[in-house]
Amino acid sequence: MSPVAVLVGPPGAGKSTIGRRLARALEVDIFDTDAAIEEETGRTIADIFATDGEATFRALEEDMVRRALTEQDGVVSLGGGAILSAATRARLSGHTVVYLEISISEGLKRTGTNDARPLLNGGDPKQKYRDLMRRRRPLYREVATIRVRTDSRSPARVVQQLINKLG
Ligand SMILES: Nc1ncnc2c1ncn2[C@@H]1O[C@H](COP(=O)(O)OP(=O)(O)O)[C@@H](O)[C@H]1O
Ligand SMILES: O=C(O)C1=C[C@@H](OP(=O)(O)O)[C@@H](O)[C@H](O)C1
Ligand SMILES: [Mg+2]
Numbered sequence: 523m524s525p526v527a528v529l530v531g532p533p534g535a536g537k538s539t540i541g542r543r544l545a546r547a548l549e550v551d552i553f554d555t556d557a558a559i560e561e562e563t564g565r566t567i568a569d570i571f572a573t574d575g576e577a578t579f580r581a582l583e584e585d586m587v588r589r590a591l592t593e594q595d596g597v598v599s600l601g602g603g604a605i606l607s608a609a610t611r612a613r614l615s616g617h618t619v620v621y622l623e624i625s626i627s628e629g630l631k632r633t634g635t636n637d638a639r640p641l642l643n644g645g646d647p648k649q650k651y652r653d654l655m656r657r658r659r660p661l662y663r664e665v666a667t668i669r670v671r672t673d674s675r676s677p678a679r680v681v682q683q684l685i686n687k688l689g
Contacts, residue, residue, distance in 0.1 A: 541599030551596030
């Protein structure tokens with residue numbers, strides 16, 4: 523089994539939202555690795571970060587992505603930091619991987635100020651998002667086979683663009 527598309531990109535790019543809508547449009551299942559981790563552990567991502575730390579979350583995430591890539595045949599949405607794992611990047615090779623691109627200013631607007639994304643909490647969110655993009659942009663580009671810009675595009679238009687590109 524292999525997903526029809528795997529969505530990657532920074533927080534706020536729309537991986538979860540576009541994943542759901544794309545799956546509906548293609549009439550396939552959606553599998554969001556963050557939601558699956560929360561379901562399997564019975565805990566929120568924020569709680570895992572706060573109690574066990576980022577390294578524990580990354581290990582759970584790496585394993586969930588590994589299973590998703592072999593067990594799912596619909597749309598798979600990853601968390602924004604999943605591509606930090608070299609093993610995950612290697613496993614993405616050969617898959618249809620969509621990089622949902624977003625500007626820093628729009629990404630910040632979409633993630634806003636809430637507790638759902640522990641990585642952007644505390645300190646200066648703008649600086650955090652900038653640092654995150656500096657480190658990750660080359661990794662998103664490395665794994666992507668398709669790129670779609672999401673700035674000033676409604677979710678419906680992003681999905682339409684994506685369907686055109688997926689062919
Ligand atoms: N193309 C878009 N235009 C405007 N808002 C969007 C778009 N895509 C997603 N959003 C909004 O941005 C927020 C973050 O989206 P989400 O799908 O959770 O992103 P991700 O999973 O990549 O972090 C949500 O409130 C969502 O409704
Ligand atoms: O960028 C990151 O490191 C993270 C992004 C989150 O997912 P989204 O990208 O769906 O917000 C979630 O996996 C976790 O909070 C860590
Ligand atoms: Mg998400």
